[in-house]
Structures are given as C-alpha cells and as structure tokens.
Amino acid sequence: MNVQRFISSGIIELYVAGMATAEEAKELEAAMAQFPDLAAEVEACRRDMERYIRLQAIAPPPAIKDHLLRIVADEATECNNND
Amino acid sequence: MLTIVGNALLPEHQLITSSFNVESDFTYTEQELVHGLKARNQRVFSYLYDHYSPALYGVVLKILNDENAAGDTLQEVFLKIWRNIDRYNEEKGRLFTWMLNIARNTAIDMLRSKSHRFEQKIQDVGDDVHLYTGHLTVYQSTDHLGLSKVLEKLNKEQRVIIDLSYYKGCTQEEIAAMLNIPLGTVKTRTRLAMTRLRSLLKSL
Numbered sequence: 001m002n003v004q005r006f007i008s009s010g011i012i013e014l015y016v017a018g019m020a021t022a023e024e025a026k027e028l029e030a031a032m033a034q035f036p037d038l039a040a041e042v043e044a045c046r047r048d049m050e051r052y053i054r055l056q057a058i059a060p061p062p063a064i065k066d067h068l069l070r071i072v073a074d075e076a077t078e079c080n081n082n083d
Numbered sequence: 084m085l086t087i088v089g090n091a092l093l094p095e096h097q098l099i100t101s102s103f104n105v106e107s108d109f110t111y112t113e114q115e116l117v118h119g120l121k122a123r124n125q126r127v128f129s130y131l132y133d134h135y136s137p138a139l140y141g142v143v144l145k146i147l148n149d150e151n152a153a154g155d156t157l158q159e160v161f162l163k164i165w166r167n168i169d170r171y172n173e174e175k176g177r178l179f180t181w182m183l184n185i186a187r188n189t190a191i192d193m194l195r196s197k198s199h200r201f202e203q204k205i206q207d208v209g210d211d212v213h214l215y216t217g218h219l220t221v222y223q224s225t226d227h228l229g230l231s232k233v234l235e236k237l238n239k240e241q242r243v244i245i246d247l248s249y250y251k252g253c254t255q256e257e258i259a260a261m262l263n264i265p266l267g268t269v270k271t272r273t274r275l276a277m278t279r280l281r282s283l284l285k286s287l
Contacts, residue, residue, distance in 0.1 A: 009274065010277055014274065017249055017277060019249060019277075046179075048281050048284045049183075049281075050138075050177070050180070050183075052233075054138045056142065056230055057138045057140070058140050059140070060136050060137065060157055064157055065129075065132055065133075065136070068161050068162070069125065069132075073125060
C-alpha cells in the first residue's frame, strides 16, 4: 500500500484512536518507518485527536490530586527508608 | 503513623503541599516532563496532573458516565503513569497519546467489569447530541461550544459508531451484532466516521 492509500483509507485515524487491529497497526508502523511523510501524517492526526480530547476537558474533583500526591509521597518515603 | 521524614524529602514534600491548586507560571515541554517523571520528581508529577487531568478526566467520565467511578479511575490512571513511565517510548508517539491510551483502556476495563451497567449504556447511545454534551454544559467552557458544533455535524450513525467503538471499546464484531448490520458495513462506517470527525476538527 502506498502512502496516499494509507492516508485515504482511514487507517491512520483508527490507529491513532487505538481502534486499529493488531495487524493494521503492524502494517502501518512498518510503513511509517519507511515513509517519513506517512509518519508526519500520523503525527498530525495525533495532534488533531489531542485537540478533540481537550475540547471535552472537565476539571476533576479537587480531592483527587491531594490523595494522589500523598500516595506518591508515601511511596517515595518507603523507598528512601528501604535504602 | 509517619513520624520520621527523611531530611532530603521534607522540603520537597512541603513544596508540593504548598503548590496545591496553584497554577504554575512556568511550563515544561513533553520531553522535560518525561525526564522529570523518570527522575521521580514529584513536582513534575504535580504539574503533569494540573495540565493533563481535565482532558483525561473528560474522557474517563464520558466512558463511565459516573463521577465516582471516573474519579477512582482517574486516580488509577495517574498512578499507572507515575509507576510505568519507564515503559513510555518517545519514538512511538507523544506523551499525551500514551497517557490517553492508558486512560481510555483503564476506563473501558472498568466499564466492562460492570457488565450489567454496560448493557444499560448501550441503550442510551446516540439518541441526540445532548447525551454527548450533557455533562459538559455544566462547566460552561467555551471550548465545549466547539465540540457541540463538531458533533452536530456528524450524523446519528456516525455518532453511534464513535461512541461504541471509541468510548465503549466495542470490537467491530460486537458492534455488528448489536446494530444487526454486516461486519463490512461496520468497518466502512467506522472509517467514514473517524475521517469525518477529523475533517470537522480541522475546520474548527
């Protein structure tokens, strides 16, 4: 499959969204390694996807961050104590 | 009970505590973030959370449609990011993409573990645009107006396909069975829906 056919097939969008089959992903990744234009097109699609996801951003409840940072800090303390 | 805190650790911990919910006036590039996370820098983790949690929470909440489950899942997602950062390979894609995949997969696993609720969600799918933006209007971000515009331009068929495949993690075979349409049609519709979504995003 040439670069243009990949681009018009819709496989790039599926791949970036994590919806391509393992076989499709393998085929696309092999082609990306060979054709820089195709790799650039995949990268452009990732940025579009990122924009789509960011359009739906919602602030999470504030308590989650507090809790997470405590877990992470406690893990670091444990590691240091074990040293 | 924690009685002894290592000397080296105390200033770091205080810094983190005092920076809760404070918007940082500096920025990190993705590369600097990855470097900082790999070095186990908790301030970088805090920054990462501030800048990426709304986007990831939006996805997780959209998948689970339940604020408690979404909160638990978001926490699990960030712990996975923190603990597995060494597995992230910059050559295979952006940090955001990697984190998004973790968020989506973790939320879909959670959704599927509650199979009775999963059935219920399928019935709600695709009825109107408001289902997709219902949560969002509460927060009144102008960005969400852009999203509504995008979704209004997809037809119902395309919205259903994106919802089932992206947000519910259904395989194409499952979708074919659910909608009672041939597998080939599912494949074609999915590709069309995703390319249409992307062209709409480009026009925003």
